[in-house]
Amino acid sequence: MKLIETPIVGAVVLEMPIFRDDRGQFQETYNERRFLELGLPIDWKQDNLSMSRKNVVRGLHYQLIQPQGKLVRVISGAVFDVAVDLRRHSATFGKHVSVELSAENGLAFYIPAGFAHGFTALTDDACFAYKVTDFYEPSGDRTLLWNDPELGIEWPIDAAQAIVSAKDQLGKSWKDAEVFP
Numbered sequence: 544m545k546l547i548e549t550p551i552v553g554a555v556v557l558e559m560p561i562f563r564d565d566r567g568q569f570q571e572t573y574n575e576r577r578f579l580e581l582g583l584p585i586d587w588k589q590d591n592l593s594m595s596r597k598n599v600v601r602g603l604h605y606q607l608i609q610p611q612g613k614l615v616r617v618i619s620g621a622v623f624d625v626a627v628d629l630r631r632h633s634a635t636f637g638k639h640v641s642v643e644l645s646a647e648n649g650l651a652f653y654i655p656a657g658f659a660h661g662f663t664a665l666t667d668d669a670c671f672a673y674k675v676t677d678f679y680e681p682s683g684d685r686t687l688l689w690n691d692p693e694l695g696i697e698w699p700i701d702a703a704q705a706i707v708s709a710k711d712q713l714g715k716s717w718k719d720a721e722v723f724p
């Protein structure tokens with residue numbers, strides 16, 4: 544398993560080898576010993592799975608209560624995945640990093656607590672599988688407006704085509720967002 548740093552400290556891409564043969568393929572998607580060696584969390588509380596059709600946008604989400612680290616991957620289709628640094632004292636506060644995750648590239652993305660996270664599905668049947676380090680806590684759930692120009696995220700879709708939940712349409716702008724101390 545190879546750890547690839549991103550411009551944002553703490554948010555890292557993980558490349559796990561894919562073993563292909565005439566039956567198909569095999570990949571370890573999580574290995575506790577390797578995570579310990581890499582200084583990544585091993586205490587996961589939930590495994591989540593979402594399915595999205597093309598142009599669905601989910602996010603940008605975070606929990607102020609029970610902040611969650613997330614280990615995310617795509618097991619069918621592809622997404623454009625984004626993490627925004629909401630840690631006020633971080634050198635990259637307000638900056639974001641994006642990664643294309645797909646069943647084909649088999650990459651995982653680790654996003655520590657203190658980030659808003661979201662993605663858009665680049666294909667139909669985008670199956671998004673992720674682990675989180677704390678339990679879902681609806682009272683702490685927050686949404687940062689995915690397409691706030693202040694964030695400068697270059698989403699690979701038109702806002703007019705985006706399929707966004709009612710909750711996410713009401714996301715807070717960057718200037719009004721609650722952030723982490």
Ligand SMILES: Cc1cn([C@H]2C[C@H](O)[C@@H](COP(=O)(O)OP(=O)(O)O[C@H]3O[C@@H](C)C(=O)[C@@H](O)[C@H]3O)O2)c(=O)[nH]c1=O
Pocket residue numbers: 589591593601602603604605613660661662678679708710
């Ligand atoms: C996230 C979550 C939702 N739910 C419920 C609440 C709601 O009725 C339904 C759908 O919830 P949402 O619309 O928030 O689902 P979704 O938009 O897929 O939320 C997810 O988005 C991505 C980007 C993330 O980063 C995740 O942490 C999570 O916030 O599922 C749970 O029961 N447990 C959970 O952990």
